Amino acid sequence: MPIPPMRGSKASAYECNNASEVSLVSLLRGIANLPARSASSRTNNHSARAVATRWVAALRKDYSPLPRGTTATVLRLLFPEEDTPRKYDLQEARLASYLGGCLDSSTVFTRDTRKLKSWSKESFFGCLGEELLKFAVPGTEGNVGPKSLQEVDALLDELAATSQFSDKFFHAAYPSPRSKTIILRVLYDSLPATDAAYLTQIILKDLRPLLYAPPTTSTSHVLLDYNTRSKQVLTKEQFMTLWDPSKILLQMYRVRARLDEAAMSFEAGGTLVQARPRCGVPIEIPKSAKGRCPQHALELLDSCDRIWAETKYDGERAQIHVNYSSDGEMSISIFSKSKRDSTLDRAAVHPIIKEALSAMPPQPIILDAEMVAFSEERDAIDEFWRIRGLIARSAQGPRSNIISGKGEQAHDSHSLDTCPSLHSNCSSESSDGLHLALVFFDVLLVGYASFLNVPYAMRRSVLESAVREIPGRAFIAKRELISSGPETSIENASQRLREVWAQKIVDCEEGLVLKAGESVYGDWKLPWVKLKKDYVPGHGDTIDLVIVAAGWDKDRARELRVPPSILTTFYVGALGNSSQMKANPDVKPHYVVYFTASYGLTREQLEEFNFWMRSDSVDSQEELGVLPYTYSMLRTLPKPSVFVTSPILVELCGAGFTKSPQCKYYELRFPRITKTFRPSERSFMECLTLRELQTVAYAAVGREAQDANEYGDIEEWSRRLWGKENEVQSDEKQVKRMHSRDEWEHKLQTEDLRRRNGKRKREEVEMSP
The missing domain is CATH 2.40.50.140 (Nucleic acid-binding proteins)
Known part of the structure; x- marks a missing residue:
């Protein structure tokens, strides 16, 4: 899959003198062939990043200036798991069945490829791309394929149009796509075995088993002599920096977290185009640091002024994009934590969004929120698992049948001496008085002004003025002031944080998120710090x-x-x-x-x-x-x-x-x-x-x-336990809660003392999504 020559020529790989050195497969093969270092080795002279650096340099030397669209194409194929707009409805077993019929006339694969039709039965585990190499005609593995990157990418666009889960752009571009069988036959036609193996894993959106394969099949050897650092993974952030040392592409991606959007904005002008969010395109969700105890959490924010502790709600992340048409009609897009467009899945919260923003003048706005289940009987947010049943009742669009269980299951099911009593759908438990609600906790765009570089204190103020709270439907995240500035000592701040955290544990809340008043969105110097009881060693x-x-x-x-x-x-x-x-x-x-x-x-x-x-x-x-x-x-x-x-x-x-x-x-x-x-x-x-x-x-x-x-x-x-709870807690229960809160305060204080006295090792800061 070579890059086409400069000026957008459609010349094939065989017309390019150095195509073998700069084909995408050469990059993938170079990473795959890197030797894994043992766990005891202190040196690593070979890295995926070094291979990519040489590949990008060779590419620019031979094909500069690169044709428009090359950035997006390379990123989509090199990091297929991040290619969220394209869906193919193909997992290993189904794709293997298609390939068993598509490769029967291939000149680089043996006739035995028909065995792939039963691959899932014969080899339930493993890597389909690697399995494909077993059927290669000897001597053809290293051939260079005839298709350019752009040709492969265009065929994948058409393949995506056959899936109802793909972005609507592909359905508009290919209103009457060919069948999956025909598209796959064209894709794999005359494709060398190595190219076909990598293409297979790109369609499956997982290149890991080929690029970072286990160095050995021996159980003891692979577990004891190697680890996940034995072969460094090339991240999209690293590659974006290699592709664009000015880091404009990387900045674009953090603001518009779709590979094609970031690449298009980068190629459109680079420094001339401001990295600004756009409604309808997800924003990269920043990672948070894990706080191991109050003392540890506050140390991560020791250079800031005010520190707030927001309640962490147990729900599903919802990045809400609201735009308006010329006639004032509101348009809503909702993205999940994985950047998937879940607008139709979450149709039940659309009226809540409209009512919560009814006091705002019509203008684009992007909000961060948590979608939760709310119980009217308890007048409180209910458990996380309740969300699943509530979405199943209200979801619209192609995913609704899957969510509600009306369609096929996403994976094989097996009955092994099964117990029928296990199979009742937990959503069938009484859900009267339960509905979805939203807890808003950040604002990222208002009008055409990005708030990503605005301090948290100001963003919170704007959020409170923009969102109207609705009892039982729309809330603004609760928060407590932990430190009011330099005049608050670390000891006093720790004591305050212990009190707040202990109360949240007793109230069965998921946890807290510490936020510095002057921190910007995704601030790596002053990150958000998540506090959950299972993060504290020994207290889950x-x-x-x-x-x-x-x-x-x-x-x-x-x-x-x-x-x-x-x-x-x-x-x-x-x-x-x-x-x-x-x-x-x-x-x-x-x-x-x-x-x-x-x-x-x-x-x-x-x-x-x-x-x-x-x-x-x-x-x-x-x-x-x-x-x-x-x-x-x-x-x-x-x-x-x-x-x-x-x-x-x-x-x-x-x-x-x-x-x-x-x-x-x-x-x-x-x-x-x-x-x-x-x-x-x-x-x-x-x-x-x-x-x-x-x-x-x-x-x-x-x-x-x-x-x-x-x-x-x-x-x-x-069944009896899920009956209506008493509205008034007994004195005995109140005493029990107070005792439990005091116990948790003591546990957290003990962890702080251990850290202060050096008995708890100073571990590296761990980040989590």
């Missing part, structure tokens, strides 16, 4: 459950850069028949398995855990009746690779509790395995029962569960 929600099975998860494996031979994801279960076992000692333990955990273990611990599980496991395809326990597994969970003969007790830590689609029971949110126990240390029978787990969860989310033992049936108990 912790429970003991068992691992009964394990598998290889594609996304987690590519984060760790490990092959399919390594178990990355573990299936968690709770004991579901403790009362029957007490009544009859001959009854086998029965585990209810309805969520998984993929994080928490170090590479060394993961290697040991893999060895431990493999030595006591049976393949999931084998007869599982020999297991000394029974289980029920949620149908929406992917099928595991192995089951263990003896369940393994583990300690899990998470950020509160939530519910998954199709399941009525609470599970840990963002679960992490923090400890594993050998049978000689603790028996797997010491895990929580399902009822005990639900009791812990109800308490953590602010529900009363004191009468749990009153009911023999957990489903009846769950």
